[in-house]
Amino acid sequence: MSELAAKRDELLGNLRGLEGCAVAFSAGVDSAVVAKAAQLALGQRAVAVTAVSPSLAEGELDEARRVAAEIGIRHLELATHEAARAEYVANGPDRCYHCKRELYTELGELCEKLDLGVVVNGVNADDAFDYRPGLQAATEHRVRSPLLECGIDKATVRQLAREWQLSVAEKLAAPCLASRLAYGEEVLPERLEMIDRAEQWLRAEGFPVVRVRYHRGDLARIEVPLDDLERLLEADRRQRVGERLREFGFRYITFDLEGFRSGSQNELLPVEQLRAFRS
Structure with missing residues (x-):
């Protein structure tokens, strides 16, 4: 078995162990790979959820809709209200923490309402070495990071995206x-x-x-x-x-x-x- 196949199977096994999940879905290559894996592993028990707020660039919501349809996963849009948090608006170095805290709070409530189990994100193994205040919010809200848990880095993410013929395999990073x-x-x-x-x-x-x-x-x-x-x-x-x-x-x-x-x-x-x- 190739190294890529082993990582693919590990990722699918990681997700099959969940009752269900809501994927924090931006339609970037990381979250698209997680969404595809969740769809393969969990079927109807997986949904992709895109946060909608003023920090989302024009065209990104349409892209998320298109990619979710391509993957074949149910897609939901969730209006988030980070702009109502003074800590977020103040834009300190921990801004991303406050944004993700809002996102994961609202995603958690959605998961509970839909009986989906847990929230999962697209954090990969390379992200652990970058400045990522949002990781703290993920830990506090018990958000799972399947790519990180399986030791899958960005290069492997793109390899998986190519194997699954995802149109975003070469998509450039598009932070908020x-x-x-x-x-x-x-x-x-x-x-x-x-x-x-x-x-x-x-x-x-x-x-x-x-x-x-x-x-x-x-x-x-x-x-x-x-x-x-x-x-x-x-x-x-x-x-x-x-x-x-x-x-x-x-x-x-x-x-x-x-x-x-x-x-x-x-x-x-x-x-x-x-x-x-x-x-």
């Missing part, structure tokens, strides 16, 4: 819009909309990997891979970018010369803070 805000800048719907509109426009301009980071004073810090930076900085394009982002509500537009880095807002956090939320 709130992750673009510098810590301490309040999470407000109008700011999330500014970020979303700017990123959608830049993708349409030919920059599929892009982050528009929001800093104090309505300042946009645009990150693209270094290979794309020269093209972004061409005089005509630079002018168009400035004009459009001002239309979206930004006052100052900057280009990060270090290029795209996942989680770059965490770079200013002290080491102790980073360690606090690593498992």
Whole structure:
């Protein structure tokens, strides 16, 4: 038996041991693989649930609906209310904890109502080494992480997605819009909309990997891979970018010369803070 087949069988066995489950489903490759495995292991006793809030980028809900239909799993949409939590809006370094606490509370209530057993998420083995305040919320709410429990890393997740012919097998990471805000800048719907509109426009301009980071004073810090930076900085394009982002509500537009880095807002956090939320 190949290593991939062994991991696949371990994952399916992990899920077959559950009475039922609700998969926290964003339609990213991690949660899609968990949803597919849950559908294979549990059939009708598994559902995929997508949280709907202002931090969900345009098009992501439609993507979740499409991928759930592709997998063949029942799909539910759950309006979450993290924006009603002052701790979340304040946008401290533990923002993700407060968001996930709200999500898992509401998912837990849904599980109880539908008699589904437990909530499962798409946290993989690589995530345990990253800055993930949401992992604490998962632990507190007894959320299961089948990929993590089976030692399945991101590369293996993508291999499983290819084996199961999931259309999101190569999908890039798409963290929530709130992750673009510098810590301490309040999470407000109008700011999330500014970020979303700017990123959608830049993708349409030919920059599929892009982050528009929001800093104090309505300042946009645009990150693209270094290979794309020269093209972004061409005089005509630079002018168009400035004009459009001002239309979206930004006052100052900057280009990060270090290029795209996942989680770059965490770079200013002290080491102790980073360690606090690593498992």
